[in-house]
C-alpha cells in the first residue's frame with residue numbers, strides 16, 4: 001500500500017492521480033489533498049477517498065471549505081503544501097502543482113526522505129542540483145512523472161549513465177508546428193490552448209507552443225539523469241507515441257512507447273520498480289499512424305534555445321528562466337501581452353540576469369525567482385506602453 005499526499009489534486013495530473021487511486025484501492029491510499037482555491041472539487045475528492053486532511057493555499061477558499069466540510073482538517077496557505085508533503089504516514093508525495101510554488105513542498109518531502117512522484121518539473125528547473133543533494137543526504141528520491149522522463153527512466157532501468165551515449169526526448173511540436181512564425185505573433189489564448197495530442201493545464205500547454213516546455217524538460221533530464229546537455233537531444237515527433245530514446249554506448253537504442261495518457265507515467269512513478277496490471281488504453285501497433293521524426297526548427301522553438309542558454313549559464317539562470325516564463329504566460333493568458341511578446345520578454349530578463357555561481361541555496365534561488373518576476377513585469381509594462 002502506498003500512502004499518498006496529492007498536491008495539485010484538482011488539476012489535470014491531479015485528477016489523473018485520482019483516477020489511479022480509484023482503480024487501485026488496495027495499493028494506493030490518498031491521505032491528504034491540496035489545491036490552490038477550488039474547494040468544491042477538493043471536498044468532493046476528500047469525501048470520495050475519505051481523506052482526513054486537505055489544504056487550500058487560498059485562505060478564503062480554506063474558510064469556505066471549513067464551513068462546507070466537517071469530514072476532517074483544513075489547512076491553509078502556502079506552508080500547508082510543505083507540511084502535508086513532510087508528514088509522517090506519507091510514503092509518496094505526488095507533486096502536481098503548477099509553477100515555482102511547487103519547489104518548497106518538493107524540498108520538504110525529499111528532506112523527510114520520501115519518494116516524490118514529480119510532475120512539477122519547475123522544482124528541478126529551479127533547483128535541480130540542490131534537490132539531488134538533499135535526496136542523497138536524506139534517502140528520498142525523485143521519480144519523474146513527465147512522460148519523456150518516465151520513458152528514459154524505464155529504458156535506463158537503473159543502468160549507470162556511463163553506459164549511455166545519448167538521450168533523446170520527443171516533442172509534439174505543439175499547435176503551431178506547421179505555421180510560419182510570422183503568422184502566429186497574434187495567436188490568441190484559445191488558439192494556443194488547442195494542443196494536438198495532450199490535454200493538459202494552461203501553463204504547460206502555452207509552454208508547448210513556444211517549446212519552452214521541451215526546454216524545461218532538457219533541464220529536468222540534465223539533473224534527473226546526470227547527463228551533460230550535449231548528450232541530450234530533442235526531436236519533433238508529432239504523433240506523441242514514442243516518448244524517449246536511450247542510446248547506449250554499444251550502439252543499441254531503446255525507446256519507450258505508449259498512447260499519450262499521463263496516467264501511465266504516473267502509474268509507473270507510483271509502482272516502480274514494480275509494474276502493476278492496468279486497464280489503461282493499449283497501444284495497437286497495427287492501427288498506428290506512421291511515426292515520423294524531424295529536427296526542431298530554431299525559428300519555431302525559441303523556448304528550447306533559451307532553456308539551453310540558461311542551462312549553459314548555470315547557477316540561478318534556470319530559476320530566472322522559469323519565473324520569467326511563468327509570469328509572461330500569465331500575462332498572455334490575461335491578454336495583456338501578445339503571443340509574439342512571450343519569448344522576447346523572457347529573453348530580455350534572462351539577458352539582464354547575472355547568474356550567481358557556486359553552491360546555490362534555497363534562499364538564493366527564491367531571491368532570483370522574485371527578481372525575475374519583478375523584472376518581467378517591468379519589461380512587459382514597456383511592451384504594453386510601446
Ligand code: NAD
Pocket residue numbers: 007008009010011012013014034035036037038057095096097098099101119120121122145146147198199200201202203204262
Ligand atoms: P493544472 O493547471 O491542470 O493544475 C494545477 C494544479 O495545481 C491544480 O490542482 C491547482 O489547484 C494547483 N495550483 C495552481 N496554482 C497553485 C498555487 N499557487 N498553490 C498551490 N497549488 C496551486 O496543471 P497540470 O497540467 O496538472 O500540471 C501540473 C504540473 O505537472 C505542472 O508542473 C506541469 O508542468 C506538470 N506536467 C503536466 C502534464 C500534463 O499532462 N498535464 C504533463 C507533464 C508535466
Ligand code: MG
Pocket residue numbers: 146147148217
Ligand atoms: Mg513532458
